[in-house]
Amino acid sequence: MFRAGLFSPLDAQNCLSLTLEHGYLVPEQLSYQHLSDLSYGCDPGLKSSAGSWWGVIKCENGKWSQTPLCIDLRDCFAPEVSHAEPVQPVQTSYPSNSSVTFACDKGYEFETDWQEAVCVDGEWTLPVCSPFACDAPVHVAHAVIKQPYRSAFDLHEKVEYECKKGYELIGQKISYCMVKVWTREPQCGKNRALTFSHRDRNFLLLEPRPSPAEPAQPVRYCTGYPMIENGDVVEQEDGVTLEVQCAYLYKRLGPLKVTCVNGQWSELPVCKGYLYISYYIIFALLFIRVLFILALSFHHYCTIVSCMSICVLVVLYI
Known part of the structure; x- marks a missing residue:
């Protein structure tokens, strides 16, 4: 009976007996009470899902905690990989030398060089999925980050820096989490001022500074790589910059690196041949x-x- 959302053990259902191939049940009964344990053993040369010659299951309101099974010692039960799912439907057991392909969950990547779980003599060799996440951004003197503190940030997340009073931002105020690393963080420089007196009046002259540049975005925010005649671009590990490489016998005129700003590519260089008669x-x-x-x-x-x-x-x- 359910009362006020509570489950009463008096209303729990019993579990029916099971049929186990290549093994036996102890005790062997027609039914088993709620929360009772049932032990089972496997024939010689076989193993249970616990990896040994015997196993224990529990009756939970008319259902068994798992189905008892006895398989060959060299076979494997269905594999499990943290933060990953199998690509194909899984089987109850797999013979030796079988493989199961996995895909990492969103925000994770394979840390190992393989993506398959392989059964070898009753043991799985499993792949490992690790997060793309970045650690908390590094400390920037005289600055704060507008977002609340977290020990980890997901791929492509961004944080925004702000300098305290008397300091100004040097660099890009926004930093992106790329593959486990942050794009370059800004610095906070002290405002340089000159105070002098003229006819009993104090004047404050601030050195002019250029306005902060628009923050660069990951290259995927721009449509396609830019086309450079007689040259090519190579995406860097930070995922934010492209490096320009000119063809043989051509010289680059212009910036070495190209970034994506507001969905548009920054200034592009040209590759000009330098073997010509002056x-x-x-x-x-x-x-x-x-x-x-x-x-x-x-x-x-x-x-x-x-x-x-x-x-x-x-x-x-x-």
Whole structure:
């Protein structure tokens, strides 16, 4: 009987007896009372779900805590992996050398190099799922974080910094949790001021500072990687910056790193070929040709040697 939400043991149901293949029940009865224990044993060469030759189950209001089972010593019962779920429906037991593929829960990744649980001679070799989470952000002098303190933050979560009075933010005020690391945190620098007196009046001059830059976002916030002619971009481990690499015989002109700000890519560099003939070199060659022609035409004024010396000086000057 249920009264005021309480369960009465007097109304509990008994459990019916079970049939166990390759094993036996002790005591063997037609039914068992609520909360009573039932022991079972397995035949030689077999094991119970407890991993030994016997096991114990409990009757709980008409249902057994688990189904007794006896399997070969080299077989395995269904595997369990913390923070992961099997990709395919699981079986009650698996023969040796069987495998079960798992997928980590949201916010977790495989810490091991494998994703399958493998049964080897009655024991599972299990994968391990660890959280993407970041530890609490590092301490920044003269600053606070607007969000409440937590010992861990999930992937792509963000925190916002704010400096105390008399200090100003240097860098990006928002930091993102990437794969177990935070993007670069800002610093709080002291306002530099100059006070002087003029006609009994005090003036306070503050050094002008640029306004804080918009915080960079993870690259996934921008649509597709930017296209750079004769070059390519490589996403960095922080997940926030792209590094530009120019093709062979091309030189980068512009910033090395590109970030995503408000859904748009920051300034892009260009990759320019550096094996080209300068206009200055062409002019110098033409000038040398003219000097040689003059030397041949007016040899009584200028010898070949002296003209060549002049040419060398001209080239060095250019």
